[in-house]
Amino acid sequence: MTLAVGLGLCRKEPREPGKSGKLGRLGELGALCALHDAGQGRWSRALQCEGPVKPAKRKLTVADLLALKGKRQLVLTTAFDEWTARAAEQAGVDMIVAWGSCQEHSKFVVEAVRRGAPNTLIGTGINPGAYESQENALKLANEMRAAGTDIIYCSGLVPEKFAGLAKQHFPCCGHVGYLPANNTWFGGPRAVGKTAEEARKVYEDVMALEAAGCIAVEMECVPAKVAAEITKRTKMLVFSMGSGPDCDGQFIFSEDLIGTNSGHYPRHSITYANLMADAVRALSQYCQDVRHGAYPAAKHCIKMKDEEFLRFKDSLS
Secondary structure: OOOOOOOOOOOOOOOOOOOOOOOHHHHHHOOOOOOOEOOOOEOOHHHOOOOOOOOOOOOOOHHHHHHOOOOOOEEEEEOOOHHHHHHHHHHOOOEEEOOOOOHHHHHHHHHHHHHHOOOOEEEEOOOOOOOOOHHHHHHHHHHHHHHOOOEEEOOOOOHHHHHHHHHOOOOEEEEEEOOHHHHHHHOOOOOOOOOHHHHHHHHHHHHHHHHHOOOEEEEEOOOHHHHHHHHHHOOOEEEEEOOOOOOOEEEEOHHHHHOOOOOOOOOOOOOOOOHHHHHHHHHHHHHHHHHOOOOOOHHHOOOOOHHHHHHHHHHHO
């Protein structure tokens, strides 16, 4: 299970050896979600953030997002489970992006994320290749909205399909620049828009999405100067994924932010914690304690009166 939390929540504070910091429990257990009973959706109280719980925030609307263009940076990150979504909401993330490997999996993921973040906008969408017709695109978008999605977010949907969704009042977010879904056509991960011709193509893609009725676009791995210029020329919100500071918001995968990414960390990523190292440390200590008899200790065991135990033993003879 992939973990994600929002900016700032897992930022560690210095602590003395042997003493737990304010987020120590989150650091040790957060990266695992191992105490989650996936079958019943139960969460151990050990996963509750320490300190007072913040009051529920007001959920932003699409109108709120659009009104914030040019006024403050929006913050986006990913979440794929209930606990991560809850952490992202408490951290103050403006929008969570979530998806699955197929339509049914995406619905399952979004439902979990919505439970964890009832007051945060969720963007997710139709998997590339799943929308062979406009009718099917609408059907799948309706399913995602029923699961809890606020914004239809897709890396491969063509402007014509977006236009059909926009006519049915689905807020849509497009994707330009480097598209991981089309990785093989790019020859692998790379920056897009470093030549005048490529930059012009990115601009034209953005304008086509705007004309189709999209309210936002993710711009991935585009030179900062190009991204800034295009952001000024579109009414849509532009979310930067490695495209510089002058877009309308920043989007980083949470596994990069908290150190649970088991693969490549892109150049534009930033890491505020190493929860995987904390998780390995906690589990290693658990293994050691069990194998050396330190766990369970007396305080972890259920006691029984001696006379009751004797009666029990007598009943066995």
